[in-house]
Amino acid sequence: MPVELALEFFASLESLPELAAGFESLRRSAKPDRAAGEAEVFSGADALDAVEAGWRAIEREGALSTPFQSFAVAAASLPAHLAHGHEPQIIVVREHGETRAILPLVMTSMAGSRVLRFFGDPLIQYGDAVLSRAGTEAHLMTALLAAEKLGADAALLRKVRNDAKISRVLSRRAQVSLVEEAPFVDLRRDVSLSSRDARELRRYRRRLAEQGEVKLHITRGSDALSCVQTALELKREWLASKGFTSSVIGDEAWERVLTSLVTENANLLACARLEAGGRLAAIEVAITHGKRWHAFLGAIEPAFSKCGPGQVQMADTIAHARANGFAAYDLLAPADAFKRVIASGAISVRDHALPFSLPGQLAVRAFRFAPQAKSLLGKLPAPVRSAAQTLLRLR
Known part of the structure; x- marks a missing residue:
């Protein structure tokens, strides 16, 4: 390593832990973990078409860990990625002529650096690779080594569940930039709220009932389109009123992903609409997969805000999911106070950062600072917060 390069490397590290992490990253690159199979990279707008057959074959095995790794979500996300100038980079690992693993990524630009992210990010709520039943961690290692080239x-690989296919590989090679929890309700168990929380829920339900009959409607497919559009509108208005921004809500390209999914994949998206006296009180857009119901997006009608419509809607949706054979109601990360109240468990979700160059070391430090920056910005007045978020590009 030239002296100048070494000095620049050391200058990018501020503490002994970071120094150790930097050397560990270099060591792992020099002595990679066991790999298997051969990797092929498909780039550009046609990459998804090139890998469709192998991807769908793995789906038919029932090997997907979450709906966010489905080909349908990837295909719906492609136009949004292209609209934002992201370049698909999909790595396929084969062995004996069979597809063992697929690592779907996009090349993006962040803070002046070229950064790989999961295909579907920021829409997807869980990031992972696609691994066949015959695939192993060694095949995922081959994919990750190909990504480094x-x-x-x-690479900023966000929202990786602790039980994700790629989790153990990333834990050995990447740095953790953020840890959150995704609470869930185990619908196979009869879990009750505490007496205090149950009493509060009954009080909210009585308040709503004063407006008329309280009823939950579940729709899918084209019948759910207007429901999803209303949820997006309510969420946009709420974000604007609080001075918050979102990478998905308010972005036309990413919002179109949701509307296309609901109309073209009726088995994937559902909309739960709570009404009181025939008027909308709260909405939840859910993504379903197997026996798991994922509460993707929630919004309330401001006129009912003092009646706890979101809590009642969620309680009734959980009852609906249980009655229809779902095993888990996934509240997704991050965990907040109400999610923890109704949850019966939680799983760790991590953002992993993997530097490939000296500029990448600086980018990884920025990734680690971003959550704290957002937290600090959240304490500012709404107009100042919005301007600062735009300036710092922390959306």
């Missing part, structure tokens, strides 16, 4: 400065 794509010319990126770093």
Whole structure:
């Protein structure tokens, strides 16, 4: 390593832990973990078409860990990625002519660096690779090693569940930039709220009932389109009123992903609409997969805000999911106070950062600072917060 390069490397590290992490990253690159199979990279707008057959074959095995790794979600996300200038980079690992693993990524630009992210990010709520039943961690290692050669400065692989297929590989090679929890309700168990929380829920239900009959409607497919559009509108208005921004809500390209999914994949998206006296009180857009119901997006009608419509809607939706054979109601990350109240468990969800270059080391430090920056910005007045978020590009 030239002296100048070494000095720049050390200058990018501020503490002994970071110094150790930097050397560990270099060591792992020099002595990679066991790999298997051969990797092929498909790039550009046609990459998804090139890998469709192998991807769908793995889906038919029932090997997907979450709906966010489905080909349908990837295909719906492609136009949004292209609209934002992201370049698909999909790595396929084969052995004996069979597809063992697929690592779907996009090349993006963040803070002046070329950064790889999961295909579907920021829409997807869980990131992972697609691994066949015959696939192993060694095949995922081959995919990750191929990703390191794509010319990126770093990879930011967000929202990786502790039980994700790629979790153990990333835990050995990447740095953790954020840890959150995704609460869930085990619908196979009869879990009751505490007496205090149950009493509060009954009080909210009585308040809503004063407006008329309280009823939950579940729709899918084209019947759910207007429901999803209303949920997006309510969420946009709420974000604007609080001075918050979102990478998905308010972004036309990413919002179109949701509307296309609901009309073209009726088995994937559902909309739960709670009404009081025939008027909308609360909405939940859910993504379903197997026996898991994922509470993807929630919104309330401001006129009912003092009646706890979101809590009642969620309680009734949980009852609906249980009655229809779902095993889990996934509240997704991050965990908040109400989610913890109704949850029966939680799983860790991590953002992993993997630097490939010296600029990538700086980018990884920025990734680690971003959550704290957002937290600090959240304490500012709404107009100042919105301007600062735009300036710092922390959306």
